[in-house]
Amino acid sequence: MPEARSQIVGLRYFNVFGPQEHHKGKMASIFYQLYNQINETGKAHLFKGEGGYGDGEQRRDFVYVKDVVNVNLWFFENNGPSGIYNCGTGVSHTYNEAATAVIKAMGKGEIAYRDFPTALIGKYQNYTQADRTHLEEAGYDLGFHNLDDAVKEYVDFLNAGGYFEYGK
Numbered sequence: 001m002p003e004a005r006s007q008i009v010g011l012r013y014f015n016v017f018g019p020q021e022h023h024k025g026k027m028a029s030i031f032y033q034l035y036n037q038i039n040e041t042g043k044a045h046l047f048k049g050e051g052g053y054g055d056g057e058q059r060r061d062f063v064y065v066k067d068v069v070n071v072n073l074w075f076f077e078n079n080g081p082s083g084i085y086n087c088g089t090g091v092s093h094t095y096n097e098a099a100t101a102v103i104k105a106m107g108k109g110e111i112a113y114r115d116f117p118t119a120l121i122g123k124y125q126n127y128t129q130a131d132r133t134h135l136e137e138a139g140y141d142l143g144f145h146n147l148d149d150a151v152k153e154y155v156d157f158l159n160a161g162g163y164f165e166y167g168k
Helices: 022-027 030-041 065-078 095-106 133-137 147-159
Strands: 009-013 015-017 043-047 062-064 083-087 110-114
Touching: 009 065, 015 030, 015 065, 030 043, 030 095, 030 147, 043 095, 062 065, 062 147, 065 083, 083 133, 095 110, 095 147
Parallel strands: 009 083, 015 062, 043 110
Antiparallel strands: none
């Protein structure tokens, strides 16, 4: 907006995961869901293949909430240029990789596949990956967490109770 006198930034968040999502129920990240599934059943339940993708091979750009915070703060602290930016890692991972990261971090569990829901056929997004070009051109250079490291940190957080208590 040429007439704007202040910074205006819009961020498109990809598949955000991390602390404080316990209230989201079915809409919580796959990592939170898998953690709970493994604790309850010993299995990480993923969709069987559909739409040209193999079992658990649907892909997402998973971004750790700490990285989302870093991007937001970077624009605030650096008065980055106004615009709309993708807030994702620029790397897509399969759900198999996500489940494997949770299993590794928990030290238990196995993957099990369930039928792809009929209601989602033709409506399910099988692939997401952020294009970070515009974000990097703006000057953002703080990087993003490695998936395994972020999942390990998140699982440790969940093992410690899974949420922050406000005021403490």
